[in-house]
Amino acid sequence: MSEVNCIFCKIMRGELPSHRVCESERTVSFLDLFPAALGHTLIVTRDHYENIYEIPPEVLAEIATESHRVAGAQREALRPEGLGVYQLNGAPAGQTVFHYHMHLIPRMPGQGLELHGRKEASSEELSGIAAKIAAKLPST
Numbered sequence: 001m002s003e004v005n006c007i008f009c010k011i012m013r014g015e016l017p018s019h020r021v022c023e024s025e026r027t028v029s030f031l032d033l034f035p036a037a038l039g040h041t042l043i044v045t046r047d048h049y050e051n052i053y054e055i056p057p058e059v060l061a062e063i064a065t066e067s068h069r070v071a072g073a074q075r076e077a078l079r080p081e082g083l084g085v086y087q088l089n090g091a092p093a094g095q096t097v098f099h100y101h102m103h104l105i106p107r108m109p110g111q112g113l114e115l116h117g118r119k120e121a122s123s124e125e126l127s128g129i130a131a132k133i134a135a136k137l138p139s140t
């Protein structure tokens with residue numbers, strides 16, 4: 001997948017919209033357009049790395065730091081009973097966008113364990129949730 005046609009590179013370049021929760025030097029966190037659960041957030045590298053084999057360790061460390069920050073804010077904002085942290089590499093593992101990202105999926109009992117939602121969320125819904133999570137971020 002070239003960076004020209006990559007959906008997440010297009011989001012990073014501002015060619016496609018996203019509902020951002022926060023940003024760091026080398027990452028941007030935004031809501032999944034097809035949420036598997038309320039508050040489903042992706043922690044995404046600004047630069048294009050296809051998978052765990054390509055991402056430099058220092059960028060992976062920043063993904064971990066941002067995941068930790070966003071997880072705390074999701075907990076404060078949405079009070080989920082569980083949180084799934086997932087990262088998929090290659091189509092056989094279920095990866096569908098070949099630009100490195102971490103999923104943070106708040107989980108409630110009885111709601112299933114799917115990683116991919118089927119329905120596109122509305123812009124209004126996503127902007128409300130993004131603001132709610134962002135409001136609970138610890139200051140850096």
Ligand code: 5GP
Pocket residue numbers: 007016018019030031032033034035087088094095096097098115116117
């Ligand atoms: P993967 O299967 O590669 O781990 O996850 C890719 C995720 O990107 C999926 O959960 C999918 O719903 C999400 N996604 C696909 N296209 C877009 C988009 O244009 N915007 C956003 N925010 N998420 C997207």
Ligand code: ZN
Pocket residue numbers: 003006007008009010047048049098099
């Ligand atoms: Zn990309």
